[in-house]
């Protein structure tokens with residue numbers, strides 16, 4: 001299934017844990033794996049702390065130090081920093097499902113990571129049942 005995500009900033013981490021949780025619950029699958037796949041080249045996905053918002057702020061500012069917005073990139077679109085950051089994080093995460101729920105750690109949340117927004121984005125959510 002496709003989950004639509006509208007971002008509102010140039011760079012932001014959107015917590016999509018509740019949306020994925022809902023899809024898992026509605027699937028009726030008791031045990032398995034949910035895979036969340038980003039169909040974009042300037043956005044990524046990651047799992048990290050969703051309790052203290054400063055963690056996300058620190059991650060965004062650190063990514064900007066490692067991969068600055070401007071750095072004599074050759075790519076004509078002018079968004080190479082976003083392509084690089086997206087690849088640093090990767091385009092999918094998989095979370096085990098037990099007793100009908102994702103078994104994320106206490107402090108873990110799933111973040112859609114926008115690096116070239118604002119845009120209308122999509123992630124593909126696939127659930128594989130296991131015994």
Ligand code: ZN
Pocket residue numbers: 075077078079080083
């Ligand atoms: Zn580009």
